[in-house]
Amino acid sequence: MRKHIAVFVISTLLVLLSFYAVNAIILEQQKNKQLEISNTLLQYSEGLSHNVASALKRVTTRGCDDASLNEYRRLKLQSPYFGDVGFIQDDKVVCTADWGRMANPVPLPGELHKTPSGFILAQFHQKDFFIGNAAILNNVIIFTSRYAYDKFTPVTASYALSSTTKDFGRTFFTVNPESEKRSWMRSTLFTMTITQCSSRWDLCVLVKHNDAGLASLSLFIFILLTAVFYFIWISLSLFFFRLYEDRFSLEKTLIKAVKADMIGVHYQPIVRPADRKIVGVEVLSRWHDQRYVDISPELFIPLIEKFGYYERHYTNIIRKSLAEIADLAIKYQLIVSLNVGRVEIEGGNFSKILRRECLLNNIPLSLIKIELSEKAVAHDGTLGEFCKALKAIGVKISIDDFGVQNSNVARLANLDYDEIKVDKSLVDGISESYKKEIFVIFCDALLKLNKTLVFEGVENEEQYAFISARYPHSLIQGWYFSKSLSRSELEAMLNDSAVLPGGKSKGPGEGI
Structure with a gap:
């Protein structure tokens, strides 16, 4: 009974170690894919930031007159990334390309983020106006299209994606997998996050895989692996226990044999x-x-x-x-x-x-x-x-x-x-010409000591014939x-x- 308990405990530990190794292998493979996604997301976010920054720097008009509004509309149509373009006065959005001159200007959000390059980032949460991110420079504001990151929608079936400022104080984009698609083994143990930051912009991207490693396996595969690992390790444990028992039993039997x-x-x-x-x-x-x-x-x-x-x-x-x-x-x-x-x-x-x-x-x-x-x-x-x-x-x-x-x-x-x-290893050399010469030199030297030579391990006619002919007074x-x-x-x-x-x-x- 103790043996079976020991085998089960040892096998369980080995199964856990095996799963740890499998988890590490899967994570390494998934990490490469995740790095590829994060690189793509970072490049895309940098491109989006570059377009917004370039557009803001190109704006020459200031105000809400018809010429300025037409300029805002033209600028908006130049990029699918732009949701709207407007003008700010007294910390309020007073006009945009879509809304024109606003009867009720919209105040800027209370929390604004200023980047090292002088841009101001804002995040709106007003359903009747705009929900999303915007960038401001010289009172001109560009609202980022809420559809700007739609190309990453297929990826979000397995990964949570985020685009933020480097201090993570402002999030430009974030999306998580649908909860019903999450793995049955959801755990922080199987969550892998990769963060990459831009060297040019105040921008970082995060790609999180909540079902990484073993959690990416189906329940059926996990159960099958468990069964296979238990079979392997229980078999090996029993084998080594048997070897140990045999050795221990052999030793005890030997000591009894010596005593008896x-x-x-x-x-x-x-x-x-x-x-x-x-x-x-x-x-x-x-x-x-x-x-x-x-x-x-x-x-x-x-x-x-x-x-x-x-x-x-x-x-x-x-x-x-x-x-x-x-x-x-x-x-x-x-x-x-x-x-x-x-x-x-x-x-x-x-x-x-x-x-x-x-x-x-x-x-x-x-x-x-x-x-x-x-x-x-x-x-x-x-x-x-x-x-x-x-x-x-x-x-x-x-x-x-x-x-x-x-x-x-x-x-x-x-x-x-x-x-x-004379040891058998030297006698065995008689069948090879080079070793035979060494054998003769060696044995002739020993013969001069005037001692009887005994040749061990003589096993064939060639060895016997050579020794008996050359050393007739020896023993075999x-x-x-x-x-x-x-x-x-x-x-x-x-x-x-x-x-x-x-x-x-x-x-x-x-x-x-």
Whole structure:
């Protein structure tokens, strides 16, 4: 139940974030359209202001005589933007082109706006005279046509448009969408306003989209998007919860397996190519779980280290492997190789544990070989002391994975060891002429150290033939001869008097 609540809460948050992203994308697209409209409205308003200003400056007549009225009428007919043209005296409109000489002059509105360029703006609200905006200069007044902005009517279905002075104190034109056409999601959250002002005139335009972003979507599309987002995020949340649960469950199962000593061991044969005889085995950890089947050591060993159970793990592996293989090791004089890393090298208990288990199983220490992995770097002084202590009790030392990580010939000079294991990555290069030359130079140099060479990861006839011909006294380990084996499989192979198979087909991706 808690899992389902957590999935729902997380999915809801992710759905909201998704809608936020979609809203931002839609807004960006709508912003471009809105900028286009505001630019058009600004240019139009500037043109209208220019026409009015130019006309006012051109008027030469003053008064209400017949010649002046005729001039006003002519001026009005010159532009469809002009609703009327008149003359002001004593703060009253005393005559216009349409009304002629007025019996009852109309007072100017109480609030007038003076622009930086000297024009006076007025707004009339008298139904029996005029409703709209007017501009005044030298007592001549031009009334702006109420139809001047009709060309923007189609745009106002989605946008609210305004044209004002820069201080927003005087509005020349404004129109809003019809309320019944507004979105079902009307909110200030989905309102986007773009304001642009003229560099020449005391003029700004505002274009407001009250149904921007998600609000521009239909209810059906919004519900569909909600369903899609919930489906996606619930699916992904469940998937990641499952991964987490599996990992957490895997970790718990692994710790139980270590505590219950359920990590098994296999044995990788090490073969002498001269007679194809098994002369040793490398002990490998193997974990088979009913739920997770076979788990790679590359996954579970780091987890064991992470949770602090590695010493217990390697103690179990030493005890179990030596107990299982003791009779075979003694009978066939097999060298048993055990891998060690930083924990064993620096822990201080490894030698004691090894000696105890060898004594309990009657295995001579001379049949034990310790492989020092270069992937587990230890301080040279500590590593040297570790090697000396083991050599003192008759244990053989092998340098594992040589050729990668921290390979250093100078470092070898400071260690007491018996063999060098050449890493699989170098053996793989035998099939390529350039890499083969590097391989030969590298291995010939190692051969001069008078140590046994063990070639890891030999998987095909070409690799085997080349190594056995050039380095006949070396040892070979890899799938060319055998995969890692259980104790019973190893015994069956040792009891078989036939020569070991040399060229059997291997499955893709197989490894030790």
